[in-house]
Amino acid sequence: MIRIPRGTKDVLPTESYKWQQIEKIFREVSNLFGFQEIRTPTFESTELFLRGVGETTDIVSKEMYTFLDKGDRSITLKPEGTAGVARSFVENGLASSALPLKMYYITPVFRYEAPQAGRLREHHQFGVELFGSESPYADLEVILLAREIFKRFDISSVFLKINNIGCPSCRKKYNEILTEYLKKNTDKLCQTCNDRLYKNPLRILDCKIDSCEIVKADAPKIIDHLCPDCLKHHDFLIQLLDASNVEYVIDPYLVRGLDYYTGTVFEFVSSVIGSQGTVCGGGRYNNLITEVGGVNTPAVGFGMGIERLILLLEANGYKFVDDKKPIVYIATYNQSYYVYALQLVTLLRKEGVAVEIDVVGRSFKAQLKYANKKGFKFVLVVGENEVASNKFSLKNFETGEEFLLDKKDLAIFIKNQRI
Ligand code: ATP
Ligand code: MG
Helix, strand or coil: CCCCCCCCCCCCHHHHHHHHHHHHHHHHHHHHCCCEECCCCCEEEHHHHHHHCCCCCHHHHHHCCEEECCCCCEEEECCCCHHHHHHHHHHCCHHHCCCCEEEEEEEEEECCCCCECCECCEEEEEEEEEECCCCHHHHHHHHHHHHHHHHHCCCCCEEEEEEECCCHHHHHHHHHHHHHHHHCCHHHCCHHHHHHCCCCHHHHHHCCCHHHHHHHHCCCCHHHHCCHHHHHHHHHHHHHHHHCCCCCEECCCCCCCCCCCCCEEEEEEECCCCCCCEEEEEEECCCHHHHCCCCCCCEEEEEEEHHHHHHHHHHCCCCCCCCCCCCEEEEECCHHHHHHHHHHHHHHHHCCCCEEECCCCCCHHHHHHHHHHHCCCEEEEECHHHHHHCEEEEEECCCCCEEEEEHHHHHHHHHHHCC
């Protein structure tokens, strides 16, 4: 038997309707906020991620699915959603459209990670990007959008963590102060963090290893070292969150795993889905567009992990309803009524009623057995009497009740059964 690659998952028909409902909510909420969908390729030139995401990040240095194609081009499967959108923004000259430009995407994401609950090698993200505003109003807008998604699902067990990691100039100074502090604690830092010390000290604050966390607890806070502009931005955003009744905690050590972040960073975290609790991560990336060759365009956005959102929904006991599955099975008494039954099926489908009919050539008895096993709510039999009278009996499998209906009343009756 050929097995599924490690760290990937099938979404079976018994689960896919949940995905469809989740995606429907993403689309609805995005549209309410004026975000439109963008679809970019599943793979891009490797260079895009080297420049966009950053060579010292875990994603680029360890986790990318990179290969040479048959034309010897270095290609990488998307390890995140934003860089591709930024590339498209530049390549399609979207900077000259009416700004801000607000876009959303739903995409598979590939990272070579150690698979565990909530951590896959192929996962999926819903994300939004707002290009062309450096105002805290834009930060607020994307935070409100993410929060609205959680509200739609009745999730109250997530909390918003927020921080500001400064612009390149104040971060440079902070990095020096942080490095000085960390240098005194190298014996307590893990090997990876020792390697990061001079390349990317900020990332040490994101290490989940206990001894590194202890070092972090006393580390200088970037918020105390922000330049006046960054501090003003941060304070204004906090005021806006307060005014909008958004609950949050300021986490002075929150950093994100991608180099492109500047200024505001945030996460929505849940404590009910184990250690992979970050369901949504985002922030501002004012330099990404220039990094990938465009004109200076400030941007803010987030990525939400769909598999983690599903874990969270399940932990919350969220009830998905499969309202697309047919509830009526049309059984034919014998084959001579099949063509007539098929006409009925076609008529009902035309009226928007989902129904199934035998496509195997089964006996009447076998059709009923199948319908029962599959869990149809009703069975409608087509036989001699029905064809002669144009009246049909619809039998409820669960209660045994029968309804005798005119052909013209069938569609309405079945539609009402869903409610
Ligand atoms: P983590 O710290 O958990 O590794 P991250 O900072 O790498 O997350 P992002 O790159 O910000 O995550 O991705 C946005 C969201 O996508 C995360 O908040 C998470 O919900 C989800 N996500 C990230 N990596 C994975 C993965 N390997 N499997 C499943 N979901 C993931
Ligand atoms: Mg990660």
